[in-house]
Amino acid sequence: AAGVIQSPRHLIKEKRETATLKCYPIPRHDTVYWYQQGPGQDPQFLISFYEKMQSDKGSIPDRFSAQQFSDYHSELNMSSLELGDSALYFCASSLLEGTFGYTFGSGTRLTVV
């Protein structure tokens, strides 16, 4: 069965650079979520999209932005990167805003040096 695909798997950036993370949800899933997991921490909700519209916003820095495209894939854009942005970034998708649960991708490990 198709899963949630995230790219790249690993990313190394320098401070003040920009990074773009991509997420391809399970086909026919209409909701995409982004989470950030710092070392030794639980995942923290950043932002979600339902049918290509932003549906909820969590603790996402103003330096970050995201969008969902017509083919339902989503991108998380992170600018002016800081050392503290180093984390695992997960994308999850669901049908009908979580009615049948959530499926997570394998994550993108971002390291800012």
Place this chain on the structure above:
Amino acid sequence: KQEVTQIPAALSVPEGENLVLNCSFTDSAIYNLQWFRQDPGKGLTSLLLIQSSQREQTSGRLNASLDKSSGRSTLYIAASQPGDSATYLCAVALRETSGSRLTFGEGTQLTVNP
């Protein structure tokens, strides 16, 4: 604001033991609750999903229960194996806002010793 707590934070058991992981949440108006497994540095693997109208779900050696009124869920693992070693995360979805974001507990780190 929903808060999710998991007890214990870490657990080490010998192979073959039955064990219970606990999850509590502060807002009982949940939409659903999901248990995940996470291996070090890896993604989240869904184990069991319990809808707010359900009391329990079972999959193989795993059984999860839900008591909304008391704000508690338990994950029961029968006949534990070394391959069960991982961090187990409980996550709760509320329907108070659109999107039904998940709020996670801090996890229970399980080690099953051969």
